[in-house]
Amino acid sequence: MRYVIVGACAAGLAAAEAVCSVDPSAEVTLLTEEPYPPYSRPLISYALAREIPVTLYDLPPPSPGQVRVRTSTRAAGVDPERKEVVLEGGHSLSYDRLLLATGASSRPLDLAGEGSTNVLGFRTRSDAEVLDREIRGGARTALVLGGGLVGVKAAHALATRGLDVTLCIGSDAPLSQVVNPEAGRKVAEALEDEGVSVRTGYRPSALEGEGGRVTAVRFDPPGETLRCDLVVRGKGVRPRTELAEVLGFGDRDGIPVDARLRTPAPDIWAAGDVARTFDVAWQAPRVNAIWPAAVEQGALAGRNMAGSHETYPGSLAMNSVKVGHLHLVSAGITRPPDGPYEVRDVWDPTAGYRRVVLRDDVLVGAVVVGTDGRPGPDRTGLLIAAIRRGARIGDLPFDPLADRISWSGFAFGREAVTGGRRGPAATLPTGDPVGKEVFR
Amino acid sequence: MAVKIEEARELSVTQDAPGLIDKARTDGVTTVWDRHEAQKPRCGYCDLGLSCRICAMGPCRIDPFGEGPQQGVCGADADIMVARNLGRMIAAGSASHSDHGRDLVETLLAVGEGRAPGYTTADEGKLRALAAEFGIDTEGKSSQALAGELADAMLEEFGMRKGRLQFVDRMPPARIAVWEKLGILPRGIDREVTEMMHRTHMGVDNDYVNILLHGFRTALADGLGGSMIGTELSDVLFGVPQPATSQVNLGVIRPDQVNILLHGHNPVVSEMVARAVEDPELVQRARDVGAEGIGLVGLCCTGNELLMRRGIPMAGNHLMTELVLVTGAVDMMIVDYQCIMPALPQIAGCYHTKFVSTSPKARFPGAEHREFTPENAEALAREVVREAVDNYRNRRPGAVAVPSKPVAQMTGFSVEAVLTALGGTPQPLIDAITGGRIRGAVGVVGCNNPKVKHDRGHVELTRRLIEHDVLVLDTGCAAVANAKAGFKVPEAADLAGPGLREVCRSLGIPPVLHVGSCVDNTRILHLAGALANALDVDTAQLPLAGAAPEWYSEKAVAIAFYVVAAGITTFLGVVPPILGSPNIVKLATQGLDEVIGARFVVEPDPARCSDAIVAHIDGKRKALGL
Amino acid sequence: MKTVMVHPQRCVGCMQCQSACAVAHSHTQTLYGAVFEEPRPAPRIHVGPGPGNLAFPNKCRHCDPAPCMQACMPAALWRDIPTGAVLVDPSRCINCGMCAMACPFGVIRYRADARTPGRTVAVKCDNCVERQKEGRVPACVETCLVGALEFGDPNEILRDESRRLAREVSLGIRQAPAAIPQRPEAVELWRAMGDAAEALGPGG
Numbered sequence A: 001m002r003y004v005i006v007g008a009c010a011a012g013l014a015a016a017e018a019v020c021s022v023d024p025s026a027e028v029t030l031l032t033e034e035p036y037p038p039y040s041r042p043l044i045s046y047a048l049a050r051e052i053p054v055t056l057y058d059l060p061p062p063s064p065g066q067v068r069v070r071t072s073t074r075a076a077g078v079d080p081e082r083k084e085v086v087l088e089g090g091h092s093l094s095y096d097r098l099l100l101a102t103g104a105s106s107r108p109l110d111l112a113g114e115g116s117t118n119v120l121g122f123r124t125r126s127d128a129e130v131l132d133r134e135i136r137g138g139a140r141t142a143l144v145l146g147g148g149l150v151g152v153k154a155a156h157a158l159a160t161r162g163l164d165v166t167l168c169i170g171s172d173a174p175l176s177q178v179v180n181p182e183a184g185r186k187v188a189e190a191l192e193d194e195g196v197s198v199r200t201g202y203r204p205s206a207l208e209g210e211g212g213r214v215t216a217v218r219f220d221p222p223g224e225t226l227r228c229d230l231v232v233r234g235k236g237v238r239p240r241t242e243l244a245e246v247l248g249f250g251d252r253d254g255i256p257v258d259a260r261l262r263t264p265a266p267d268i269w270a271a272g273d274v275a276r277t278f279d280v281a282w283q284a285p286r287v288n289a290i291w292p293a294a295v296e297q298g299a300l301a302g303r304n305m306a307g308s309h310e311t312y313p314g315s316l317a318m319n320s321v322k323v324g325h326l327h328l329v330s331a332g333i334t335r336p337p338d339g340p341y342e343v344r345d346v347w348d349p350t351a352g353y354r355r356v357v358l359r360d361d362v363l364v365g366a367v368v369v370g371t372d373g374r375p376g377p378d379r380t381g382l383l384i385a386a387i388r389r390g391a392r393i394g395d396l397p398f399d400p401l402a403d404r405i406s407w408s409g410f411a412f413g414r415e416a417v418t419g420g421r422r423g424p425a426a427t428l429p430t431g432d433p434v435g436k437e438v439f440r
Numbered sequence B: 001m002a003v004k005i006e007e008a009r010e011l012s013v014t015q016d017a018p019g020l021i022d023k024a025r026t027d028g029v030t031t032v033w034d035r036h037e038a039q040k041p042r043c044g045y046c047d048l049g050l051s052c053r054i055c056a057m058g059p060c061r062i063d064p065f066g067e068g069p070q071q072g073v074c075g076a077d078a079d080i081m082v083a084r085n086l087g088r089m090i091a092a093g094s095a096s097h098s099d100h101g102r103d104l105v106e107t108l109l110a111v112g113e114g115r116a117p118g119y120t121t122a123d124e125g126k127l128r129a130l131a132a133e134f135g136i137d138t139e140g141k142s143s144q145a146l147a148g149e150l151a152d153a154m155l156e157e158f159g160m161r162k163g164r165l166q167f168v169d170r171m172p173p174a175r176i177a178v179w180e181k182l183g184i185l186p187r188g189i190d191r192e193v194t195e196m197m198h199r200t201h202m203g204v205d206n207d208y209v210n211i212l213l214h215g216f217r218t219a220l221a222d223g224l225g226g227s228m229i230g231t232e233l234s235d236v237l238f239g240v241p242q243p244a245t246s247q248v249n250l251g252v253i254r255p256d257q258v259n260i261l262l263h264g265h266n267p268v269v270s271e272m273v274a275r276a277v278e279d280p281e282l283v284q285r286a287r288d289v290g291a292e293g294i295g296l297v298g299l300c301c302t303g304n305e306l307l308m309r310r311g312i313p314m315a316g317n318h319l320m321t322e323l324v325l326v327t328g329a330v331d332m333m334i335v336d337y338q339c340i341m342p343a344l345p346q347i348a349g350c351y352h353t354k355f356v357s358t359s360p361k362a363r364f365p366g367a368e369h370r371e372f373t374p375e376n377a378e379a380l381a382r383e384v385v386r387e388a389v390d391n392y393r394n395r396r397p398g399a400v401a402v403p404s405k406p407v408a409q410m411t412g413f414s415v416e417a418v419l420t421a422l423g424g425t426p427q428p429l430i431d432a433i434t435g436g437r438i439r440g441a442v443g444v445v446g447c448n449n450p451k452v453k454h455d456r457g458h459v460e461l462t463r464r465l466i467e468h469d470v471l472v473l474d475t476g477c478a479a480v481a482n483a484k485a486g487f488k489v490p491e492a493a494d495l496a497g498p499g500l501r502e503v504c505r506s507l508g509i510p511p512v513l514h515v516g517s518c519v520d521n522t523r524i525l526h527l528a529g530a531l532a533n534a535l536d537v538d539t540a541q542l543p544l545a546g547a548a549p550e551w552y553s554e555k556a557v558a559i560a561f562y563v564v565a566a567g568i569t570t571f572l573g574v575v576p577p578i579l580g581s582p583n584i585v586k587l588a589t590q591g592l593d594e595v596i597g598a599r600f601v602v603e604p605d606p607a608r609c610s611d612a613i614v615a616h617i618d619g620k621r622k623a624l625g626l
Numbered sequence C: 001m002k003t004v005m006v007h008p009q010r011c012v013g014c015m016q017c018q019s020a021c022a023v024a025h026s027h028t029q030t031l032y033g034a035v036f037e038e039p040r041p042a043p044r045i046h047v048g049p050g051p052g053n054l055a056f057p058n059k060c061r062h063c064d065p066a067p068c069m070q071a072c073m074p075a076a077l078w079r080d081i082p083t084g085a086v087l088v089d090p091s092r093c094i095n096c097g098m099c100a101m102a103c104p105f106g107v108i109r110y111r112a113d114a115r116t117p118g119r120t121v122a123v124k125c126d127n128c129v130e131r132q133k134e135g136r137v138p139a140c141v142e143t144c145l146v147g148a149l150e151f152g153d154p155n156e157i158l159r160d161e162s163r164r165l166a167r168e169v170s171l172g173i174r175q176a177p178a179a180i181p182q183r184p185e186a187v188e189l190w191r192a193m194g195d196a197a198e199a200l201g202p203g204g
């Protein structure tokens, strides 16, 4: 069977591996428009900050016998009738099964001058390399527009390189899409400590410059112009649905998929940052553009493409951000809309800042902010697993607002001892409840 | 389930132990080594001193790897926890020696009051000298009257009236000045122990330095209090030891005689038993049951007391106490207190051995309890010896095996005896030291511990020290080990370095001098004080060291602390439970030197330990310009 | 694959496994040496209060698929195929915190690691793969005196337990067969007191 996977990052690679694990005769072609062999996208901020060697970028290649990776190869369209992917330049590739793992791209500013050479997104290895070249070429001041996760990471990395960085945010705190403003303000403080100047209520209205380079950005509000050598877009991402849109589905909220991760078109699946899957916290379809979800979905889609019939239990947003001494973990719904939600917050010097969000007493979200590693991200997995399970707060064997989460909170049931490994059927003879759904 | 003899040889360096370890296993008897093995792995928290059971908010532990709790429920951190535990070890050790000392004072009192038939003041001269030391007017007083007065004066040492213990004055002024400056002059024996228990109650003393300083004071209340009184009064009541020859190891048990073993610490009971076995009527009774006679042998410190004063042969040290019973040739084991493993009556039960406990303070399941008092001791001793003789018939012939031949040894080197041997003054010793023939002197003391290959620490260290011309004084279990190794005969001078060899040959003494039991470590302290006074220096300046290569007991901790308090650096072969507090480790192994002029060194390897001791002694010699 | 199974009913909370683990992951391999090492070796197993007021030694289950591996962006977490153990390559770990969020058992910690001087990295149970190569069982199992930790194939251990149970039931040997040897009365009492105290309020 011939499998074509468009996209060779988290979702695409996991899918290729999964396909091969189920179908030993699979022939897999992985396409990426980027010129690099598969690399780890989130490392670009670490590489730009020179915190890691470039060799760390590389991801282990999928099994070479069965999988072919084609770099610098862009898919321009899909012909579902002929079961062909049309490549840029005219060639085409036939498939029996197709996976769209095209990910996402930095959201544009929608301003004139956006194409200037010193206005960059922060999504690809080449973005990081261009920024690095600019810094080595003498760039001293940078404006990061937008306080999304990527904006925060870019600003922090640029400040680490010694640039004069201003993070300009339209809303009143960074990470407004990810966490509540209280937690966001802790991030702003940490960024200031790391040498990033953070301006809230700054909306870019025009890019000023000449000769294909932007030299200043006009902000309205507050009605101020800031000079710059570099501009980085940090307003979050947009799913890359171009190929799907041609097929008649997919929009700015991603490609819709069913529980098996199939798109509406036959023999076409979607996974990763581009796919709108079921969100266990919101209990509604939603794109969760994070690495673990992309890997999970890619692997599941891959197995299903190769003949399995697995259902995806749903994704859950979660993020881990470190800025200087601050560490922030968030999961699920952190800024609940109006409705049957309850928010519990605590702030204490040892437990740090914590928030849990409940919907009808069911845990649906959490935020943990610590400094100096206390509380660290260490045991947040227990909390997040509880959100995934849809646990009621009263049933939790620990207080989710306390630092001292019981280490073994979810340690019952068969999965607890076998780690989810599927083996011959066996029950625990102790009379303990056999928790079938400890995880996934 | 007999183990191979080679395996048993891994457990002990002695000639006599392996065969019996093997026999114990064949006989199905569990020994200390089996139990030690069964306890593995030991609790890391306790091993590091990081567990606390002082109060019922706990028990608490501190995670040495910094992950778990770093404080007990009360808030005690690693320093406080380790210091409190250590403080209580010192208190327990001091209490043990001192309570032993008090029993001797009470016996002396009973003698004074004329209600202790069989007991006398065997050394009149020492009685008078001590009385004078305690400021008692001795003119024209009978020894019985003096015994009463001295006992009263010494009882006062336990409570507190005078402000400081009498024997402090035996130490050089420079040393006393150090103690005064640190505020650790011992005030009263019971007081310091009580105060340590108080300070280490939750919520009292929470400064580890302060606790440890009081630890030194508590230990000094032992060294210059309870222990020293124990030694001095034992001499008064039973005689000052004089050099004599005797024998050692399991071979001293003769299968063809009635064998009575004395185990424990206090000579009060054992001296009476020693007299009873000489009773012709009982000896005849032994012949009547078919034995050649009555053999009395000692174990541990009671054994040392009997050996020092009466030349009674020594069967073995702490780790031998079980194996002695395994010979199947012991008709009775009589014990008082301290270091008597509760396993012993059980092992006695596996053979025909009668196990008799004698002290109201120390009872043992499986033992026959016969309470000894100064009043009844003489008569009761005869009674139990008679029972031992009668028990000879119950021997199971197949179960008897004594696998070795005894080794000769010299004993009895009390301070008085040493001075006599030197011609009445310490000058010849001082000359030998200043002249370099003797490099220095080391007290090799302390127990056995199954963590260390039995007797290896003592024997290897001692052998290396004498090779380096270091005179060794030994007590307790160490003394037994060295005697068994053959270091305690004048011919052992051949094993010594050239200088020490020459001195030993000219005086006809061995290079390793037996000075007694564990309380007799105070004899070493006394001698050190006398040397320092003669040279008009501080004890801390002398080329001396202490070593406890195989220590196990709380008493050993108290001894180590008073020896260090006396300015004598002490080398430990077993790691004390303090490593959980890096601050205390640093203080004990480095910081103390500046404060008190001595420190602790932990070195389990006897070879390296010997090198370190020699280097330490050379350093002291250099500082003295020798 | 073989891994460490926990029988919490037998655990007495002595935390011996914790220090044995830290020592097994130290340079000196001795307790006395390990506590003086810089950085101090970290335990990979942690004893904490678990369900039913039982002490619970919590450690990596070496899941398959492993959520932590799926979350690890630089592929620092990998599976050792012969033993099935999920391992951390400290030289690739960027200390991002993703794996701890993903682990449903909360067993990954971030610690300074002697193998990567000056850097904090993810630290977790490695099933003592090095000891296994020498034919030894994991250090925590070796150290546990009460049999609360068992090394074996979890499926086999569970299957054996249920077979034994089935046999005992069908033979009617015992009325209420216990899968795990009965705890001594003193331990039962201790547990019961703990439960009672727990019911009264905080602490226990």
Ligand SMILES: Cc1cc2nc3c(=O)[nH]c(=O)nc-3n(C[C@H](O)[C@H](O)[C@H](O)COP(=O)(O)OP(=O)(O)OC[C@H]3O[C@@H](n4cnc5c(N)ncnc54)[C@H](O)[C@@H]3O)c2cc1C
Residues within 6 Å of the ligand: A006, A007, A008, A009, A010, A011, A012, A031, A032, A033, A034, A041, A042, A043, A044, A045, A073, A074, A075, A076, A101, A102, A103, A104, A105, A122, A123, A124, A150, A153, A240, A243, A271, A272, A273, A274, A289, A290, A291, A292, A294, A318, A319, A320, C096, C098
């Ligand atoms: C700076 C940064 C930091 C991040 N940090 C974190 C983090 O800490 N935690 C976390 O969970 N997530 C993080 N993320 C998000 C994470 O990188 C993504 O969720 C993940 O990469 C999604 O993987 P994917 O395979 O779905 O898509 P992508 O990684 O976006 O890969 C899409 C692939 O498709 C290719 N492609 C797209 N269209 C075409 C086409 N038409 N033809 C050919 N090839 C095409 C692209 O070249 C690319 O290779 C971070 C992202 C960035 C940029």
Ligand code: SF4
Residues within 6 Å of the ligand: A419, C059, C060, C061, C062, C063, C066, C067, C068, C069, C086, C102, C103, C104, C105, C106, C107, C108, C124
């Ligand atoms: S660290 Fe957690 S998620 Fe990873 S294998 Fe171990 S138990 Fe599973």
Ligand code: SF4
Residues within 6 Å of the ligand: C071, C072, C073, C074, C075, C076, C077, C088, C092, C093, C094, C095, C096, C097, C098, C099, C100, C121, C122
């Ligand atoms: S912390 Fe290290 S091991 Fe964990 S996900 Fe990040 S890089 Fe991987």
